């Protein structure tokens with residue numbers, strides 16, 4: 453749990469917000485984190501993580517509780533003092549152990565939104581958003597324009613005169629967002645900003661956050677342990693585990709091509725099947741994988757085969773059953789052992805020659821328990837995993 457904290461809508465924001473929402477590749481990095489190490493006494497919370505964020509990108513740090521997401525984010529904000537490494541914003545070091553640089557939070561040009569809305573209940577919505585602007589030497593007219601613009605962006609202008617104590621959770625979080633963007637910061641850091649909202653509102657706010665980030669062309673770093681949220685709003689996701697990066701990539705890339713068993717298991721739902729690589733033509737990404745039970749599967753190796761890989765991952769959602777199982781590279785007979793209705797999907801446990809397979813199908817395709825079915829999946833959806841190094 454995060455402690456309640458004030459929103460650090462920080463001074464020294466540059467006035468010019470980049471308004472470049474086009475998805476051009478190869479943009480120069482806006483934020484660079486290199487070999488960041490964070491220690492608490494003898495305990496190392498973050499073991500040398502590195503990633504870049506191009507201008508206007510929304511990057512999410514995703515991982516289980518305690519994996520080092522928040523401490524990494526807080527280091528970018530300047531709220532945490534790393535042990536070593538380097539953080540650049542706009543090409544300038546804001547932290548560098550080798551150059552002995554540690555720029556104070558308020559001079560980094562970043563704005564932060566926390567899980568706790570941290571708005572002042574005794575002030576009106578307008579005053580909450582204006583607060584950070586008033587401490588600067590900005591004219592009353594300019595403040596009014598900036599506040600109204602921010603409130604418009606989060607659809608809260610009509611509540612401007614309402615005391616913040618009379619707002620719902622979702623409205624309070626919108627005010628916190630308006631306050632964070634009122635300075636037109638180039639970088640916004642989000643620490644689980646939606647986790648106090650109910651599921652429906654969280655879904656709506658995801659869409660709004662994404663739209664806002666695109667409209668303003670802000671570079672943002674977002675922390676969550678909610679995979680669905682990370683995938684829905686991010687351009688790229690960094691999967692962290694025990695202070696290390698397991699994989700960086702676009703949401704679909706990570707889902708379709710998990711690098712190792714941690715990612716395959718943490719993100720989405722997958723069957724992990726043990727065995728060995730039977731045949732790998734040199735340079736080809738398609739291989740034959742022999743399961744421990746002797747079943748031969750056509751599989752994909754996204755990276756050159758090293759020889760010590762011993763697992764494939766098959767996503768439960770990419771497996772066809774019965775009538776839907778037609779022209780796939782892998783077609784095997786199985787039997788429905790269990791059927792569980794989950795609403796949006798039906799989960800089947802299928803007995804097949806390699807043990808038991810979990811399959812998720814749409815509820816419109818009901819198959820009875822005990823039925824013999826054809827299990828089918830493409831080689832592209834049977835992905836060879838890197839051998840675990842831990």
Ligand code: ATP
Nearest residue numbers: 453492497515516517518519520521522523524677
């Ligand atoms: P969560 O999702 O639960 O917030 P997280 O991935 O954000 O988890 P961090 O808050 O970054 O995790 O913490 C990483 C590790 O560092 C954890 O083991 C945590 O207990 C430890 N840690 C964080 N802050 C401190 C601190 N001030 N003193 C000592 N240890 C800390």
